[in-house]
């Protein structure tokens with residue numbers, strides 16, 4: 069029997085894995101969630117002997133049950149190949165008392181590559197399986213990293229087009245340059261005069277517009293999503309938590325079955341939710357340590373049970389986490405409500421109408437595995453400097469949020485359980501903030517000069533992803549406001 073996914077907002081709306089990947093989003097803004105997460109019925113000792121691709125197959129085959137073994141293996145082989153600069157795909161390094169899981173060795177040097185290098189394969193396979201004859205139009209809102217990773221994944225993939233919206237003044241110069249220099253002939257990139265939440269809301273609005281859907285259908289197109297609201301993003305992200313745990317077993321650091329803590333700094337709540345899903349599959353996790361930057365909606369939520377986006381949006385040195393509406397939290401809310409679509413819908417309605425909601429005490433009890441805290445911009449700079457001075461290791465501004473919160477957690481609790489910290493970006497993507505933190509006297513000059521400085525101080529070679537864009541011509545210069553998003557998409561599609 070095919071394992072079913074269900075909407076968080078309507079218990080009657082179900083989909084197979086391939087349908088859920090194709091659709092991206094359920095009706096009425098709901099998200100597809102697995103009815104139950106199957107157990108990983110293979111031993112950790114066996115997994116410890118496998119490489120990344122093999123572990124990926126074991127995890128994904130449990131979740132994508134309507135893909136054949138051949139189909140799934142082909143997707144995995146196509147995705148996790150020499151595009152990554154290490155055969156390990158996601159190496160684990162020990163620094164600052166924790167296991168840093170480096171997720172930035174893909175084509176665009178952010179962790180988004182971990183899922184977006186496989187999503188185009190999953191999606192085109194899903195289209196074939198479902199006899200879908202429309203051209204797939206990927207609509208993406210990005211806080212900086214998803215955009216380029218999705219462009220790189222979908223560029224020139226037959227049967228697909230991709231449109232990316234980013235906050236014009238809300239991404240790093242390197243992030244922006246990565247996107248606007250994209251050459252793929254099926255790609256479109258626009259900056260919007262607003263923040264990430266505006267971009268995300270605009271994209272979600274297009275998804276749920278029935279008239280627009282009908283119009284596109286007549287013209288031979290169908291929207292889908294490359295954001296982490298798509299389970300085709302989340303499931304590949306479960307893999308590296310299982311993989312890193314088994315590397316610790318292999319290294320003799322933990323024994324199979326020993327508990328670990330997982331620390332993830334969070335924006336849209338996708339990466340940490342993937343860790344939580346991996347634990348439901350059998351990964352022994354004691355605490356999920358959720359780290360926020362100054363946009364600390366999630367810290368407040370975990371401490372009070374109230375989610376409240378009514379506050380100022382702060383532009384920080386960790387722009388990929390500058391988010392006030394963490395979409396994937398809905399999947400956790402649905403679960404702690406006992407897979408109750410009605411209760412979840414009620415809360416999400418309150419979020420849409422009032423910008424806030426409050427969970428019940430019963431639901432709050434189900435959050436005991438989660439710990440939330442946050443790091444300010446000053447704390448981020450101090451942490452980057454401290455880890456560099458003590459260890460010679462350079463953190464990016466996002467991972468530094470996680471490291472600081474990990475320190476706070478240990479200080480508060482004295483818990484010394486081995487911890488895996490998800491490291492989500494190469495420091496080269498945020499060269500200015502990183503160099504300023506380490507030695508502000510070196511931070512004069514443009515961003516590419518700072519990239520050269522960073523190479524000197526970090527002794528890590530400049531990644532190809534940065535070298536490539538240094539002199540690349542700008543291919544995309546559209547800037548629009550959020551009301552114009554639909555019309556620029558239509559123009560891009562020539563309809």
Ligand SMILES: *Cc1c(COP(=O)(O)O)cnc(C)c1O
Nearest residue numbers: 213335336337338339388492493
């Ligand atoms: C996207 C991103 C995050 C946030 O991840 P979520 O899955 O949205 O929580 C953190 N760091 C970097 C570098 C990112 O690109």
